[in-house]
Amino acid sequence: MDLLQKGWFTEFSPDDLEAIKNEVSGTKQLKSDNVELGGAWPGQAFSLQIEKVLFHEKSKYQDVLVFKSRTYGNVLVLDGIIQCTERDEFSYQEMLTHLPMFAHPNPKKVLIVGGGDGGILREVLKHEVVEQVTMCEIDEMVIEVSKKYLPNMAAQFLHPKLNLVIGDGFKFLAEHKGEYDVIITDSSDPIGPAESLFGKSYYALLNDVLRDGGILSSQAESYWLHLDLISHMIGFTKSIFPTVQYASSPVSTYPSGVMGYLIAAKEARDVSIPARELSDDECEKMGLRYYNSQLHRAAFVLPTFVKKALSVATKLPK
Numbered sequence: 001m002d003l004l005q006k007g008w009f010t011e012f013s014p015d016d017l018e019a020i021k022n023e024v025s026g027t028k029q030l031k032s033d034n035v036e037l038g039g040a041w042p043g044q045a046f047s048l049q050i051e052k053v054l055f056h057e058k059s060k061y062q063d064v065l066v067f068k069s070r071t072y073g074n075v076l077v078l079d080g081i082i083q084c085t086e087r088d089e090f091s092y093q094e095m096l097t098h099l100p101m102f103a104h105p106n107p108k109k110v111l112i113v114g115g116g117d118g119g120i121l122r123e124v125l126k127h128e129v130v131e132q133v134t135m136c137e138i139d140e141m142v143i144e145v146s147k148k149y150l151p152n153m154a155a156q157f158l159h160p161k162l163n164l165v166i167g168d169g170f171k172f173l174a175e176h177k178g179e180y181d182v183i184i185t186d187s188s189d190p191i192g193p194a195e196s197l198f199g200k201s202y203y204a205l206l207n208d209v210l211r212d213g214g215i216l217s218s219q220a221e222s223y224w225l226h227l228d229l230i231s232h233m234i235g236f237t238k239s240i241f242p243t244v245q246y247a248s249s250p251v252s253t254y255p256s257g258v259m260g261y262l263i264a265a266k267e268a269r270d271v272s273i274p275a276r277e278l279s280d281d282e283c284e285k286m287g288l289r290y291y292n293s294q295l296h297r298a299a300f301v302l303p304t305f306v307k308k309a310l311s312v313a314t315k316l317p318k
Helices: 014-022 089-103 119-124 140-149 169-174 192-198 200-209 227-237 280-286 293-298 304-314
Strands: 008-012 045-058 063-069 074-078 081-085 109-114 132-137 162-166 180-186 210-219 243-250 258-265
Touching (some): 063 140, 074 140, 089 210, 109 169, 119 132, 140 162, 169 200, 180 200, 200 210
Parallel strands (some): 109 180, 180 210
8 A cells, every 4th residue: 555645644553554455454463572462553544744755765674765744844754654753853852862861870881772863862962971872773774864864863973972883783782791871772663673672582681781770761652552562561671670660751743642761770769860950051052852850750750540550560569
């Protein structure tokens, strides 16, 4: 099925799209440790009006599309799923990055797994304390396309503190034990290759690669859509890390309008409390458009039904 119809791009849930194409029930389910945990966003779709298709090719790993939209600027789409838009990308990039970065008192060495559009890299490098940041991205085409069509996001790929690795994240992690203060996983949804980044073995590797006191953050889906998946992930992550917490924030172009973040630490502590506080002037100096210290705390306050579901599923205190 052509997702570009009469000047519009439509983002279907992958399971629904497969059903439309094949006229059978969709089989593309979110998975963690081979457990099927439902469709991505079944029964709903999101559309943006297109002004111009800027790029469309298949890389070694996925279908890569960039178009200029009428109201959201340039839009990056991978395998039919919107990854970011120029209009609202900063809300996601800043929260996924600065929740772990400001929860850590002194993050000198940082690893980004994925993040080929460059947005997380841009945000990490706003921290002067960072001495080195490594990015491990498997798909070089995403980086090159982002440099050309998302220049504000991809502005830091020539930064001297960056060590860019094109390759598989699992292999890289296995070779770098105990090296990083903060690890940020910026992945797509757990369908196909990205499934491995939502499993227990991946988080066990992250634990090995973090230094003492280290903190990780991962894209952790939306509680409106994926509460079973989130509960499953928090459950196994708590068997590895002494601290595991879930935060969320609005992202206008993500299905349901809410994105979640899994934050874990190698020591028992409350990561909802920033280790480093920012004044309004400091936020302005860093060029932050979304994150601030008050929002850091608020992001961990969950709706009652979410708090209850996660408490029951993972035997956490309510």
